Amino acid sequence: MKKNIIILILVLLFLSGGGIYGYRQYKNLQKKPEYKTETVTRGSIVAQVIASGTVNPVTLVQVGSQVSGTIIKLYADYNSQVRKGQVIAQIDPALFQAKVDQAEADLKNAQALLEKEKANLAEAQRLVQRYKTLFEDQMISRMELDQAETKLEVSRATVKAIQAQIEQAQANLRTARTNLNYTTIRSPVNGIIVARNVDVGQTVAASLQAPTLFTIAQDLREMEVHTSVDEADIGKVRVGQSATFTVDAYPLETFKAEVAQIRNAPTTVQNVVTYDVVLRVGNPELKLKPGMTANVNIVIEKKDDVLMIPNSVLRFRMPPAKLAEMAKAAGRKFTPIDPSRIPKNIRVLWVPREGKNPRPVLVRTGSSDGKFTEITVLRGELKEKDQVISELLKNDKAAGPTTPGRGLRF
Template identity: 50%
Template sequence: MGIKRYLKYLVLGGILLVLLGGGWWWLAERRPRVRYQLEPVRRTDLEVKVVANGTLNPVTTVLVGTQVTGMIKKIYADYNSEVKKGQVIAQIDQALFKARVDQAQGNYQVAQANVLKAQANLEDARNDYRRYQTLWQQNLVARDDFDNAYTRYETSRAELRAAQAQVAQAAANLKSAETDLQYTTIMSPVDGVVVSRNVDVGQTVVASFQTPTLFNIAQDLTKMQVDTSVDEADIGKVKEGQTATFMVDAYPGRSFTGQVTQVRLSPQTVQNVVTYNVVIETENPEFLLKPGMTASVDILVTRRQQVLAVPNAALRFRPSAPADVAIPEGSHVWRLDADQRPVPVPLVTGLSDGQWTEVLEGDLTIADQLIVAQISGTDAAEQGRRTPGGRRRPF
């Protein structure tokens, strides 16, 4: 009985050990393992850019208006017309202006005739004054007669000066009327291309306090500029002379090059967002770029070639269960040690393009693999517990 009891306890103990071992193995296999996504350290070119949007415009645009009021009688230039300096591009009806010139001419001639009349009166008054002066000295006429002759003489002199002033005034009115007549002929002030035409034949244009714009002429479309709105947070990085590249929707995949020529000081505020206008000039020899096109602009601030760089995701990574090591202050990345445990590596960083960051100091080489993300999941042994038919094994 003692041996049988002993064997019974031995068998029960063995079964218990098997059950405990199987349970421990099952729990260990079910415990999620932490895995990591790695990215290598590498050498690369880094570029820091300021990204903005802008609009293409001609470098020099001239707004052609009119200084007189009248009806447009003829138009000699249309959209996209090439014009030369001094070329007639529109004509305002001249009928009223010619009549005003004729009227001013007549007034001028009348004023000249009045001068001749005043000169004749002055000569007659001068002769009377001299005659009365001689007679008064001989006591042959009264003092009043002598004084009246002198008064007529001085009055004639004043009338001559007034007539001469009227001649000058009439000449000025004639010049003004002739100038207005010349203004009815609208001429191009520069060589260029008509970008827009804002009037039609028969339309009346009114020149008041604000001169109406009839034509918009681009002086040289082989040179264009991009008027770019740069955010106030980035404007400190932008300097004159920097290289810029931009793309337009009309030519997807094609990049155009320009140069920053002006950083304007005047701010533009729209819905509490402050931007500054940065002017980028570019060549347009093929006339591919059109005024008004929207451009996506990249302004190159600085560039470094073949620097040791780490991915920005590695700088942002923090392990969910901190390792039993001291975490350094400042910038650092994490890599796996020989026991596949994450350990921090302190760094001194430099330039960054938003995806990669330059390493100035740090114990890193190109061969190092850095942790960029942590992945939690069950061990691959979970897959091993399944039979080829897909059924799960009991342990």
């Protein structure tokens, strides 16, 4: 019996000792800071401006009608390949042909009147010559000679008036023939029809402005992307920079382009100012179609073999309570730094150390691609594959709300 009691006491002591040891280990774990870290890497940074835009043909020609009338024939439709001068539509020419016939008749009438008046002029000239001879022989009076000369001048004026009528009739005939030619609609360029806005039997009215009958893309093998770039980014964009974009029709394919034009006219929508940037892109397989929405990335800078960190590291700020604790452990006084005194490209990174407080490293940030940022070490030591703190986990008692702009003086 006594032996069993002794064994029980030993077991209890063992269990209690293990419990105390486990509790101490648990407390040690609680006291040990736990950090979420990211790895410092070396590689390439491609800084980009992201925008959206629309795919358009380089040259888009709207074919209209300069005369009013009824469409009686269409010779082209959507996606038709057309050549310059090719007939693509016909407006009823009957009325315009009648005007040509009328103009031709008016011209012939004026020409006939001219011939008649020229004969009268010749007769008046002969009469004046005879009257001059008779007047010199004192066979007629001065008044009769003056009357003959007056008739001559009237005949000359009449000839000039009829000649002017002929010129007017000729102009009217040219106008009538031109309008007749306008009833035949021809393609002004080589290209492909991307839009047809009329049907057979439809009446077009050109009284105020020429109605658009067809829209022709001159060459779909060369396309443009018209995109809007925010005013904050437009200063980084240059003609000749490379760009890539995707369209919803081919989500897994990336198209290459080049900045061809930066337009100076601003566009303001709800106080947001943007500028139009035109990209030039080849379309040999005709995959890109007018009107497609493009998600554009313009490469504004590329750097190779640079030290870089994930952007999440730059968003981390050591909590003031933790900074004060580390300063106290180092025998220093913690002095918060005014955020306005720190340049935006100067940051403090924290390198975790086993059994010690994290070590600060002062860096200058450079180019960024939105996920990673180039860094240059200004003070401290940091190399590829080192770990830097991106988050102070909640189970660390020193963890607290972060305060951007506060840091530890070096």
